[in-house]
Amino acid sequence: MSSSDDDDERIPFIQRPEWSDVRPVPQDDGPHPIVPIAYHDDFRETMDYFRAVYLADERSRRALDLTTEAIGMNPGNYTVWHFRRLVLEALNVDLHEERDFIDEIAVHNSKNYQIWHHRRWVAEKLGPQAADKELEFTMMILALDAKNYHAWSHRQWVLQSLGGWEKELDYCCKLLEDDIFNNSAWNQRYFVITRSPLLGGLQAMRDSEVSYTVEAILANPQNESPWRYLRGLYKGDTDLLVSDNQVSDVCLKVLKTNHNYIFALSLLLDLLCYGFQPSDELKRVVQFLGKIEPDSSDANLATTICSILETVDPMRSNYWAWRKNNLPSEVC
Amino acid sequence: MLVCKSKSPRREKLGGPGESVRVRWIRCSAVVRLPPPAMDPEGLELERERHVLFLEMMMERLPSDFETQEINHLTLAYFAISGLGILGALDRVDKDQIASWVLSFQAQPRTMSDLDNGQFYGFHGSRTSQFTIDDSEVSSHNCSHLASTYCALAILNMIGYNLSNINSEAILISMRNLQQPDGSFMPIHFGAEKDLRFVYCAAAICFMLNNWTGMDKEKAKEYILHCQSYDGGFGLVPGSESHGGATYCAVAALQLMGFINADISSKPAKSVVVDVPLLVDWSLQRQAADGGFQGRANKPSDTCYAFWVGGVLKILGFYHFLNKGALRRFLLSCQSKYGGFTKFPENMLPDLYHSYYSFAALSLMEEEGLKPLCVELGITAINDNGI
Numbered sequence: 001m002s003s004s005d006d007d008d009e010r011i012p013f014i015q016r017p018e019w020s021d022v023r024p025v026p027q028d029d030g031p032h033p034i035v036p037i038a039y040h041d042d043f044r045e046t047m048d049y050f051r052a053v054y055l056a057d058e059r060s061r062r063a064l065d066l067t068t069e070a071i072g073m074n075p076g077n078y079t080v081w082h083f084r085r086l087v088l089e090a091l092n093v094d095l096h097e098e099r100d101f102i103d104e105i106a107v108h109n110s111k112n113y114q115i116w117h118h119r120r121w122v123a124e125k126l127g128p129q130a131a132d133k134e135l136e137f138t139m140m141i142l143a144l145d146a147k148n149y150h151a152w153s154h155r156q157w158v159l160q161s162l163g164g165w166e167k168e169l170d171y172c173c174k175l176l177e178d179d180i181f182n183n184s185a186w187n188q189r190y191f192v193i194t195r196s197p198l199l200g201g202l203q204a205m206r207d208s209e210v211s212y213t214v215e216a217i218l219a220n221p222q223n224e225s226p227w228r229y230l231r232g233l234y235k236g237d238t239d240l241l242v243s244d245n246q247v248s249d250v251c252l253k254v255l256k257t258n259h260n261y262i263f264a265l266s267l268l269l270d271l272l273c274y275g276f277q278p279s280d281e282l283k284r285v286v287q288f289l290g291k292i293e294p295d296s297s298d299a300n301l302a303t304t305i306c307s308i309l310e311t312v313d314p315m316r317s318n319y320w321a322w323r324k325n326n327l328p329s330e331v332c
Numbered sequence: 333m334l335v336c337k338s339k340s341p342r343r344e345k346l347g348g349p350g351e352s353v354r355v356r357w358i359r360c361s362a363v364v365r366l367p368p369p370a371m372d373p374e375g376l377e378l379e380r381e382r383h384v385l386f387l388e389m390m391m392e393r394l395p396s397d398f399e400t401q402e403i404n405h406l407t408l409a410y411f412a413i414s415g416l417g418i419l420g421a422l423d424r425v426d427k428d429q430i431a432s433w434v435l436s437f438q439a440q441p442r443t444m445s446d447l448d449n450g451q452f453y454g455f456h457g458s459r460t461s462q463f464t465i466d467d468s469e470v471s472s473h474n475c476s477h478l479a480s481t482y483c484a485l486a487i488l489n490m491i492g493y494n495l496s497n498i499n500s501e502a503i504l505i506s507m508r509n510l511q512q513p514d515g516s517f518m519p520i521h522f523g524a525e526k527d528l529r530f531v532y533c534a535a536a537i538c539f540m541l542n543n544w545t546g547m548d549k550e551k552a553k554e555y556i557l558h559c560q561s562y563d564g565g566f567g568l569v570p571g572s573e574s575h576g577g578a579t580y581c582a583v584a585a586l587q588l589m590g591f592i593n594a595d596i597s598s599k600p601a602k603s604v605v606v607d608v609p610l611l612v613d614w615s616l617q618r619q620a621a622d623g624g625f626q627g628r629a630n631k632p633s634d635t636c637y638a639f640w641v642g643g644v645l646k647i648l649g650f651y652h653f654l655n656k657g658a659l660r661r662f663l664l665s666c667q668s669k670y671g672g673f674t675k676f677p678e679n680m681l682p683d684l685y686h687s688y689y690s691f692a693a694l695s696l697m698e699e700e701g702l703k704p705l706c707v708e709l710g711i712t713a714i715n716d717n718g719i
Contacts, residue, residue, distance in 0.1 A: 028459065035390055040396050315619055
């Protein structure tokens with residue numbers, strides 16, 4: 001692939017004997033161009049030759065090499081990628097080779113949609129036998145950037161289309177050990193427990209997942225991800241969210257530490273709005289945080305929580321004030 | 333979502349193709365004699381003239397760093413023109429020239445029967461994806477793209493071009509070829525990734541052309557709803573992590589299609605509905621301690637999400653819940669002395685994408701001197717003819 005060294009060594013197409021039979025097609029910029037780009041000569045020339053082979057529909061080895069050069073300069077050009085795929089098919093190229101090519105260029109272009117799409121096209125053609133390599137590849141990209149959105153999308157597609165679910169939950173555990181704040185890993189965990197054909201689905205996994213999540217919350221209560229994940233475990237079943245002691249217990253535990261309790265309060269507020277009946281202990285702890293006299297008539301729990309949040313989460317104080325004025329009537 | 337990556341260092345010749353943004357600015361501002369920007373973060377003002385100059389420079393010529401974004405040429409034009417629109421400086425551009433240039437990207441079917449051939453007849457995004465077609469040749473070289481079509485129509489709209497002059501029938505009929513059985517959209521007929529971005533583009537195109545025959549709205553809605561994650565935000569495809577940009581695409585598309593006003597959150601579920609309270613909670617939580625917005629939980633704030641997520645809150649009617657003062661301070665801390673905005677406060681150089689979305693975000697908060705934005709379309713004035 002091109003590098004700053006290669007730029008000095010590049011031989012223009014016009015000087016290459018193997019291209020002497022081709023007449024490059026210049027770009028027709030049309031009427032007065034807006035935001036014109038100051039193309040370098042090598043870019044312009046490469047695209048002129050690409051236009052020539054594209055219009056001639058020449059699906060040859062040299063055309064394939066030309067697309068390699070064009071991609072090196074402009075990896076986002078989906079027309080070049082499309083033509084490359086036509087040439088690969090026409091030449092019946094071994095797609096394992098093509099996969100190796102993508103391995104090389106992907107690291108420096110790991111946020112390029114076209115490269116990921118091309119990867120998917122290759123993997124699809126290779127079939128289920130490609131699953132391991134694809135998971136390995138995404139793992140490599142994620143080792144460089146554990147939140148690369150494209151890598152995660154590709155990984156999810158691989159699992160659903162080609163398989164390979166066996167070690168996915170373990171992989172999520174490992175990534176969360178590396179960084180418990182990695183929201184992408186939490187999202188993948190949810191993906192696995194809800195969709196893996198090897199696990200029992202959300203209902204079957206709920207208890208063990210709740211334990212895992214509670215532990216993560218208690219270790220870092222200021223971490224938004226496990227709080228969202230915890231709620232997600234009860235998606236579609238608000239009654240269970242309200243009645244499962246583990247949920248209110250973790251709120252209580254965090255509140256008692258008197259530290260990093262914003263998410264705990266927020267969840268507790270939602271529970272109350274869903275009809276949760278708080279224990280006396282919970283009421284006392286909240287009143288203590290809100291510096292309210294116990295048994296005082298101002299002790300409406302939900303209102304108190306909103307008032308505390310207005311103070312401790314000032315970025316969202318308007319929101320908490322609104323919540324206070326819009327509590328369900330049963331809670332007021 | 334566009335990333336400008338300069339592959340290799342190029343020698344910066346003054347006025348030559350290798351000239352970078354930084355050098356060009358220094359050259360241009362020496363002529364215009366702009367005062368240096370205020371350095372005190374609390375006293376930072378929006379340096380409107382500096383930004384106009386930045387965009388004018390882009391309109392005149394984009395540095396060669398932009399080669400790698402060439403395929404999205406029309407999108408770059410959209411950022412520059414819409415940016416000038418927000419800054420109230422559209423009088424500085426030649427609207428007729430822009431209209432001719434944009435219209436020259438349209439893919440035209442040779443006959444009406446071409447519209448059955450499975451291709452999409454919209455706008456190309458660049459000359460490198462547009463090939464001169466000989467009348468005698470089969471028109472297999474049509475590479476027009478949904479996102480470019482959105483940008484083209486948005487630009488034409490903003491400069492006051494009468495959209496009824498467009499061959500909208502070709503666009504709308506052929507656009508149906510791009511919609512997938514699950515309701516999502518492919519952006520181009522020969523295959524590409526399918527995700528919420530293109531559902532949004534399709535909805536925006538239909539809205540601007542005031543004609544919904546281009547898509548099956550119900551199917552699109554179903555796809556969007558399946559993209560809502562367990563935490564309330566939307567991912568680009570079902571199962572994906574919730575993301576500010578994807579969430580904007582989801583909510584803006586629902587708004588354009590008329591589903592938000594239908595009080596989507598309270599209708600009994602035949603299938604899935606949008607969990608609006610959770611979505612609002614997720615969106616508000618994206619405003620970080622530094623006042624900026626993050627695109628995903630536990631990620632750094634980035635100027636563009638001030639628009640993507642701010643836009644979601646605006647559409648849903650909860651914009652007044654975000655902390656405007658804190659957001660403004662964050663945005664202005666990313667204001668570049670070269671004009672434009674950077675992605676993060678510590679970045680060195682502004683880029684067109686983050687500049688545009690910073691202007692758009694400041695417009696949403698009604699910053700003085702900026703024009704209002706139609707948030708779900710991402711354009712300033714709505715052309716009377718179009719709607």
